[in-house]
Amino acid sequence: MNNNKKQRVVIAGGGTAGWMAAAALSRLLHNRVDVTLIESSDIGTVGVGEATIPTLTFFHRLLKIDEKAFMAATNATFKLGINFENWKTTSDAYLHAFGATGKDCWAAGFQHFWTRGRQLGLSDDFGAYCLERVAAEQGKFAHLPQNGLNYAYHLDASKYAMFLRNLAEQAGIRRIDARIEQVATRKDNGYIRHLQLDNGEKIEGDLFIDCTGFRGLLIEETLHTGYEDWSHWLLCDSAVAVQTESVSLPLPYTRSIAHEDGWQWRIPLQTRVGNGLVFCSKYLSERDAITRLTDNIEGAPLNSPRVIKFRPGRRTKQWNRNCVSLGLASGFIEPLESTSIHLIQQGIVRLLRMFPHDEIRPAIVDEFNRQSVDEIEHIRDFIILHYHVTARTDSAFWRHCRHMDIPETLAQRLQIFRESGQIHRKANELFDDSWQQVMIGQGLLPEGYHPIADMMSEQELKEFLSHIKGNVDRTVSQLPPHHVYLKTRA
Numbered sequence: 001m002n003n004n005k006k007q008r009v010v011i012a013g014g015g016t017a018g019w020m021a022a023a024a025l026s027r028l029l030h031n032r033v034d035v036t037l038i039e040s041s042d043i044g045t046v047g048v049g050e051a052t053i054p055t056l057t058f059f060h061r062l063l064k065i066d067e068k069a070f071m072a073a074t075n076a077t078f079k080l081g082i083n084f085e086n087w088k089t090t091s092d093a094y095l096h097a098f099g100a101t102g103k104d105c106w107a108a109g110f111q112h113f114w115t116r117g118r119q120l121g122l123s124d125d126f127g128a129y130c131l132e133r134v135a136a137e138q139g140k141f142a143h144l145p146q147n148g149l150n151y152a153y154h155l156d157a158s159k160y161a162m163f164l165r166n167l168a169e170q171a172g173i174r175r176i177d178a179r180i181e182q183v184a185t186r187k188d189n190g191y192i193r194h195l196q197l198d199n200g201e202k203i204e205g206d207l208f209i210d211c212t213g214f215r216g217l218l219i220e221e222t223l224h225t226g227y228e229d230w231s232h233w234l235l236c237d238s239a240v241a242v243q244t245e246s247v248s249l250p251l252p253y254t255r256s257i258a259h260e261d262g263w264q265w266r267i268p269l270q271t272r273v274g275n276g277l278v279f280c281s282k283y284l285s286e287r288d289a290i291t292r293l294t295d296n297i298e299g300a301p302l303n304s305p306r307v308i309k310f311r312p313g314r315r316t317k318q319w320n321r322n323c324v325s326l327g328l329a330s331g332f333i334e335p336l337e338s339t340s341i342h343l344i345q346q347g348i349v350r351l352l353r354m355f356p357h358d359e360i361r362p363a364i365v366d367e368f369n370r371q372s373v374d375e376i377e378h379i380r381d382f383i384i385l386h387y388h389v390t391a392r393t394d395s396a397f398w399r400h401c402r403h404m405d406i407p408e409t410l411a412q413r414l415q416i417f418r419e420s421g422q423i424h425r426k427a428n429e430l431f432d433d434s435w436q437q438v439m440i441g442q443g444l445l446p447e448g449y450h451p452i453a454d455m456m457s458e459q460e461l462k463e464f465l466s467h468i469k470g471n472v473d474r475t476v477s478q479l480p481p482h483h484v485y486l487k488t489r490a
Contacts, residue, residue, distance in 0.1 A: 006034040007357065010195060010205035012180060012218055014039030016157050017327025017344045018211035019164035020059075024348045026171035027063050032357065035173040036203055038180060038195065050267045050274040051079060051254045051338035052152040054098050055430070059345045063167070071489045073163040074155040075269045077250045078482060080136035082337065086258040087442060089391050094441030095253065096337075098150040099132030100433045102468050108450035111436045112421050113461065115449040122462050126440050129468050130433075131475055136253040140479035141486075148475075152338070154254065154267045154274075176201065180212075183222040191322045192218060207356065210325040214332070219315055219325040226316035227331075233384050233406065234312035235397065236262045236334050240289050241276040241306050245299035252482040256336065257296075260284075260395040264296060265335065270486065272302060278335055281309075283397045310334070312380075318372040319365050324351055331376060336386060339379050342430065346375060378429050381410040382438070389414065389442040414444065421446030 009025055011018050014037060022037045060070065070076065081097035088094070102110025110129065117123035127133040132150055135141060143149065169175065182196040194204040210218035219225050231237060250268035257264045262279035277293040284292070290305045314331030318324065326347045333339065350371060354364050388406050392398035413435070416422050423435050456464060479485075 006032060007207060008205040009033050009035045009207050009209065010203055011035065011037040011209045011211055012195065013211035013213065013329070014161060014165070015211060015213070015327065016161050016164075016341060017329070018209075019161045019168060020341075020344050021209050021211065021326055021348050021351075022168035022173050023063060023164040023171070024059075024352065026168045026173045028352060029355065030171055032355075035168070036176065036205070037168070037173060038176045038178060038197065038203065040179045041177050042179065050157055050269065051082075051154055051265070051335075052341050053338050053430075054150050054152045055342050055345060056152055059349070062349075065167070068489050070163060071153070074153075074159045075271055076153045076155040077268055077270055077486060078141045078252050079152045079154050079254060080132045080141065080149075080252045082254045082256050083136075084256050084258070084386070084438075084441060087256070087263075087386060087390060087392075090258075090394060094437075095127060095133050095136055096434060096437050096441065097127065097130050097133035097136055097253075098152065099130050101126060101133075101437060102129040103464075105452065107452045109421075109423065109436070111423075111440075111446065112449040112453045113456070113464065115421050115446045116453040117461055117465050118445075120458060120461070122458070122465055124465070124469060126437070129465070129472060130437075131472050133437075134472050134476045135479055136251075138476055138479075139249070139251060139482050140476055141252045141482040142479045144475075151252075154250075154269055156269060176203070180217060183218060185222065189321070190223070192222065206322065207360075208323045210323055210329040211327055213328045214310065216315070216325060216329045218323045219320060219329055223320045223323055225320045225325075227311075228313050228316055230312040230314075230333070230380060233380070233404070234334055235280040235282070235387075235401065236278045237310060237312070238281045238286070238289065239276050239278045239308045239310070239335065240286070240293050241274070241308065242293060242297065242304070243302040244273045244275055244297050245302060246270075246272050247299040249481075249483040250486070254338065258392070259292065261397045263336065264293065266298075273297075273299060276335065280397055283395070314373070314376050317365075317369050318347065319351075319368045322360055324368075330372075333376070333380055333383050336383050337379070339383075339430070343376065343379070347372065374426070375428075375430065377407075377409070378426070378431070381407055381413070382431050382434070384410055385414070385435075385438055386442065389439060389444050391443055414439070417446060418444060419447055421449045 025033050025035050081095050083095045085093040104110050114123050178197040178199045180195050181198050184193045186193050192208045194202050255266040261284040265276045267274035275297050277289050279289045286307050310332050318330045327344050354368050387401040390402055
């Protein structure tokens with residue numbers, strides 16, 4: 001690349017991934033890049049992902065996005081976590097909330113004090129010590145000082161892409177409505193040279209970003225990068241989605257309802273609800289999946305059910321030669337825990353930090369890919385946890401998940417937590433407190449705890465636990481109902 005001129009960045013594909021990339025590059029590197037995005041109005045996008053995690057608020061602050069404008073444009077509601085119903089057994093539930101539970105000390109996390117308290121009969125439910133969980137369960141929400149309440153959003157993905165498109169076009173990106181007919185590469189190094197469009201244009205670039213979905217037109221069909229399949233750990237390979245009219249007040253959390261062959265989501269927006277059934281096609285047919293979903297929705301359907309096929313896994317390289325893949329083009333785990341938009345965001349932020357302003361350097365590409373692998377494999381293990389640590393034996397699907405081999409990295413985490421209550425994280429891992437919330441929620445309880453918890457007398461421990469719970473309860477009692485607070489963001 002030539003450092004004396006703007007770098008030509010070509011984004012293949014729109015949707016959430018394409019327009020997130022376009023908005024970020026055009027707003028944050030506007031004086032260093034010339035961005036062109038190519039998408040065809042004739043090609044649809046998956047666009048069913050409507051739930052996010054708190055990292056999106058960082059992305060919005062980075063781009064200086066006004067929250068009120070964003071929420072009004074995307075029909076958004078607030079999200080404090082995910083309620084998992086029928087995952088441990090067919091008759092219980094727990095809420096994985098976005099906040100920290102209890103209060104840690106320098107040597108040990110709160111779960112050690114909670115475990116000792118549980119053995120002494122002093123502890124309440126683990127979630128009772130988490131502000132976000134109690135607020136979610138009571139249907140309350142408000143912004144608190146110093147980001148005192150961790151939250152994300154439920155949103156309309158199609159409207160979100162259009163919102164970002166407007167931001168990007170205001171910042172000067174060029175959008176071309178056309179199909180890509182051919183991808184030309186250089187003979188000397190295999191780099192992508194240009195994209196030939198069906199309107200006759202030839203779009204050259206220095207860096208290409210593949211946002212063409214599962215197809216991976218650039219990263220796979222052209223560069224033959226390769227794909228690492230995880231379907232032996234993650235059995236679900238299909239989803240059917242439908243939108244319905246809203247017939248009740250929007251809850252500040254996503255519902256994840258396990259069924260015999262997978263799970264169902266319910267995501268409340270301001271004026272409608274997103275519904276979907278994730279399933280394993282080995283155990284459930286498309287026809288039966290559609291029936292199961294449509295028999296378990298509330299409100300009149302707003303569209304026909306849409307079936308989406310996917311293969312859990314990742315590209316062997318997210319960045320190959322002069323092509324970076326984002327979104328579904330880079331890989332897909334599954335919708336559980338709402339990490340898809342997060343992985344798009346992380347890929348964009350990582351690219352911004354390692355942007356090739358002069359030329360593409362192999363060492364930087366290797367580091368980009370190493371970080372990408374670490375991140376997605378950490379999320380993969382967290383998702384597998386939900387399926388594997390279960391007491392369900394009521395179907396072939398759940399019996400397989402319960403007894404299947406799991407990645408060694410996950411097996412080690414589970415063993416350490418079971419034996420000692422400890423959780424050891426690598427730097428920059430996405431999930432922290434979430435691990436203990438889900439493990440405990442799924443029925444994996446620590447057999448031991450750190451001896452520092454014994455430094456408190458039984459009375460001191462009782463007062464410690466009571467003080468934390470009291471603060472949570474007092475704070476939640478002062479919060480308005482979620483649907484009332486939403487009106488202040490309209």
